[in-house]
Amino acid sequence: MQLDPATLDAERAYKLLIGAIMPRPIAVVGTRSPDGASVNLAPFSFFCGVGSNPVTLCFCPASDEAGGEKDTLRNAKPVAEGGSGEFTVSVAPHRIIRQVVAAAEGLGYGESEFALAGLTPIDGVQVRAPRVAESPVAFECRTMQVIRTNPGAPSGGNLVLGRVVMIHVDDAVIDARGRIDPAQLDLVGRMAGLGYCTTRDRFDLPWGRAALER
Ligand SMILES: Cc1cc2nc3c(=O)[nH]c(=O)nc-3n(C[C@H](O)[C@H](O)[C@H](O)COP(=O)(O)O)c2cc1C
Numbered sequence: 001m002q003l004d005p006a007t008l009d010a011e012r013a014y015k016l017l018i019g020a021i022m023p024r025p026i027a028v029v030g031t032r033s034p035d036g037a038s039v040n041l042a043p044f045s046f047f048c049g050v051g052s053n054p055v056t057l058c059f060c061p062a063s064d065e066a067g068g069e070k071d072t073l074r075n076a077k078p079v080a081e082g083g084s085g086e087f088t089v090s091v092a093p094h095r096i097i098r099q100v101v102a103a104a105e106g107l108g109y110g111e112s113e114f115a116l117a118g119l120t121p122i123d124g125v126q127v128r129a130p131r132v133a134e135s136p137v138a139f140e141c142r143t144m145q146v147i148r149t150n151p152g153a154p155s156g157g158n159l160v161l162g163r164v165v166m167i168h169v170d171d172a173v174i175d176a177r178g179r180i181d182p183a184q185l186d187l188v189g190r191m192a193g194l195g196y197c198t199t200r201d202r203f204d205l206p207w208g209r210a211a212l213e214r
Helices: 010-020 071-076 094-102 113-117 208-213
Strands: 027-032 039-044 047-052 055-059 086-090 121-123 130-132 137-148 158-169 188-190 196-198
Touching (some): 027 130, 071 086, 086 130, 094 113, 094 188
Antiparallel strands (some): 027 086, 121 130
16 A cells, blocks of 8 residues: 555544554653743653754644644743743653543643642753653753644644753662663553553664674
8 A cells, every 4th residue: 555645634644653653652741831820741652852962852742623732832832932942751651651641631721730640740950841750750851943844734743842951860760780771661652542552572682784693
C-alpha cells in the first residue's frame, strides 16, 4: 500500500502516524499561566530530545478541533507571543501512568490537572512552571521557539522547542556507575489508540556492523 498524505483526512493521517511511530516516550508537561495564577499539566507523546549542546528538547501540542491552542501551548509559548515562555517536562514511570493519563482530561483553561490526577506540583528552581514531584526525572525549560506547521487549522502541528535550564534526577534511579538505571526508571511508552508499553523487555547490541554478528 502507498498513501499520498494529500488524499488523507487529518484523523486517518494521525492514526497512521501514531501506528507507525511507536513506542513514543511521554513528556508530562507542566506550565503556569502568564499571569502566574494557575498551573496546568498534560501528557504529550510527540516528544523527543533535540541536542545536548545546549541541552534542548521538543514536544508537539497539536491545535484543537477548532484550530485553537491547547492550554499547554497557550502557557508555554514565548513571552513575545503572549505566553510564559517556560515549561517543565517530567518523565512517566509505570507507577504513576494512570495519573499521567488522567492529566489528559480536557479541563477548562485555569483548572489544574495536577489536582484532578492526584499529582503534586513543585515549582521549578529556574522557571515558575511546576514539575511533577512523583516523577524521578524532570527538565526545566525556557521556550526557544514554536514552529507552527498550519497555524489556526484543526489538528495543525506545533513544535515547542525548549532549552533545558535545570535537570532533576532522583538519586534512587542512579546506578553504581552514576548513570540512570532503566530498570529503576521503569518508563512507559505510548503505542497507538489506548495502548501503552513498558520498558521491561530490553536487550543490548554492539555498535555498527558488529550488531550483525549477534
Ligand atoms: C499518553 C498521552 C499522550 C498524548 N500526546 C499528545 C501529543 O503528543 N500531542 C497532543 O496534542 N496531544 C497529546 N495528548 C492529548 C493531550 O494530553 C490532551 O489534549 C490534553 O487535554 C491537553 O491538555 P491542555 O489543553 O491542558 O494542554 C496525549 C494524551 C495522552 C494520554
